[in-house]
Every structure is written in structure tokens, then in C-alpha cells.
Amino acid sequence: MAFQMGEETRQVQATWDVTTYNYKVDGRGIKLLADGMKDKKILGIRCHNCGTVYVPGPPFCRKCYIPIDEIAEVKDSGEVVSFAVEMADVRGNPLDEVRVSGMIKLDGSDTFINGRIQVDDWHDVHIGMRVKAVWVPEPQGNLSDIDHFEPI
Numbered sequence: 117m118a119f120q121m122g123e124e125t126r127q128v129q130a131t132w133d134v135t136t137y138n139y140k141v142d143g144r145g146i147k148l149l150a151d152g153m154k155d156k157k158i159l160g161i162r163c164h165n166c167g168t169v170y171v172p173g174p175p176f177c178r179k180c181y182i183p184i185d186e187i188a189e190v191k192d193s194g195e196v197v198s199f200a201v202e203m204a205d206v207r208g209n210p211l212d213e214v215r216v217s218g219m220i221k222l223d224g225s226d227t228f229i230n231g232r233i234q235v236d237d238w239h240d241v242h243i244g245m246r247v248k249a250v251w252v253p254e255p256q257g258n259l260s261d262i263d264h265f266e267p268i
């Protein structure tokens with residue numbers, strides 16, 4: 117039986133940057149990032165061809181499709197590029213405290229990392245908001261060494 121498109125079916129012609137949604141990060145880039153965090157450094161990989169800085173660093177540049185391995189340190193401050201306000205758990209039960217998680221573009225990086233944003237009032241969070249990492253008291257060299265981000 118052949119599939120036939122009904123009248124409701126619409127085709128959307130568009131270019132999809134699939135690298136945004138699905139990309140491979142090998143253990144090397146994660147290890148580099150985690151190891152640096154012990155010294156409160158955020159390390160990514162820069163493409164020597166186009167200059168794009170990735171955090172965490174992938175083995176290949178997603179624009180040039182060439183192997184990359186130049187270590188680049190980025191700042192622990194950056195800009196909120198998107199965020200979500202969580203008011204309930206997965207079952208719909210209200211949370212005691214509203215949580216805000218966001219995608220943050222660190223200064224010097226061309227990619228985003230995920231982090232919790234701590235504010236007194238979630239209404240204050242906005243796209244473009246400047247934030248800074250708050251590190252745990254004694255970083256251990258893992259990805260949870262950044263406890264959260266707070267407004268600058």
C-alpha cells in the first residue's frame with residue numbers, strides 16, 4: 117500500500133543545520149573541558165581554518181569538516197541565548213522553587229553550554245542577559261564544577 121499525501125500535508129522547503137541538533141563529541145573534548153575545570157578554566161577547541169571555537173571541542177570542525185585540536189580557553193562569563201523556566205516536575209507537581217536553565221554562549225566561544233541560572237525573580241531572566249559562572253568551592257575536574265550561573 118503506497119502512502120498518499122492528503123490535502124492537509126504540507127511540505128516545508130528549508131535548510132536544516134543538523135549540526136545544531138546532532139553532533140558528535142568524542143571523549144577527548146569532554147575530558148579536556150572537565151580537566152580544565154579543576155583550575156576553573158573552560159577549555160574548548162578552535163578550528164585553525166575558520167576560527168570557530170567549540171566548547172566542548174569536537175574532533176572535527178562542523179563547518180570545515182577537518183580534524184581540529186587547537187586548545188582554546190574561553191571566559192566563564194557569557195550571554196544567555198535561550199532559557200526555560202521550570203515550575204513543575206515531570207509529573208506536573210509544582211516545584212518548591214522555580215528553576216531556570218539556559219543555554220549560555222560563553223565569551224570567546226561560538227557554541228552554547230547548558231547551565232542553571234540563579235536569580236531572585238525568574239522574570240528578570242532574558243535573552244542577552246550577561247551571566248557569570250559560580251564555581252563549586254573545590255572544583256574536582258568534572259562538568260559539575262560550575263554550580264550555576266548568576267547575573268553580572
Ligand SMILES: [Zn+2]
Pocket residue numbers: 163164165166167168177178179180181
Ligand atoms: Zn572550521
